[in-house]
Amino acid sequence: MRELSQEELRSCCASTEWVSAVAAGRPYRDAGExxxxxxxxxxxxxWEGVEEALAAHPRIGERPAGDGREAAWSRREQSxxxxxxxxxxxxxxxxxxxxxxxxxxxxxxxATGRRAEEMLDILLARLANDEETERKIVRDELSKIVTLRLEKLWEGR
Structure with missing residues (x-):
């Protein structure tokens, strides 16, 4: 069982709403839970919670600054x-x-495991999306990122 702090959770997703929801379920027995x-x-x-999370993400191609866990993860994710x-x-x-x-x-x-060219191609294609479609994609991408970060957090990486 692990009682992760709100600060640790915030490094996975900067949405206050998300941190509160995940913190409410502590402690967790395993990474899957x-x-x-x-x-x-x-x-x-x-959507406001999603936007708060997005505000903490660096632009693709920009090197995240800082020494914190989230900045280090972003640098590796955008390698x-x-x-x-x-x-x-x-x-x-x-x-x-x-x-x-x-x-x-x-x-x-x-961005994990993706080359710059691939991220550019996807970016250009997504520019043609309507807002509803793009919001769904953004939420899905955020979920992928958060999942990877939660697994790293659990493993202590």
Whole structure:
């Protein structure tokens, strides 16, 4: 059984609403139980809660600053952009701005294991989505990221 702190949970998802929901289920017997609670909390988040979580995510292609757990995880998650062709990184930066103008929040993708070119292709394709479709995709991507982070948190990585 583990009694994870709210600070530890916040490193997985910056939504106050999400942290409260997951913290309410403590202690957790195993990683599977924790992940299930985290996924249920993402599914139940208000859109404002999702936006709060998004605000803590760096743009794809930008190196997250800081020494904290969340910044370190973001750097590893975005390792597919390290050493990418400058033209691809510039196109991602331009795409990020177009995405933010269109949808009003950062472009979120579970970047783990993805190359910069792949993330750019997905970004460009998602620009054609309507708001409802994009919100569903964002929530799904957030759930993937949170799941990976909860597993790392449980394992102490």
């Amino acid at each position: 924790l992940v299930a609670a985290g996924q249920a909390a993402i599914a139940g988040l208000s 597919g952009t390290a050493g990418a062709d400058p033209a691809i990184l510039d196109a991602i930066a331009q795409g990020n701005l177009a995405y933010e103008r269109r949808f009003g929040h950062v472009y979120l993708i579970c």
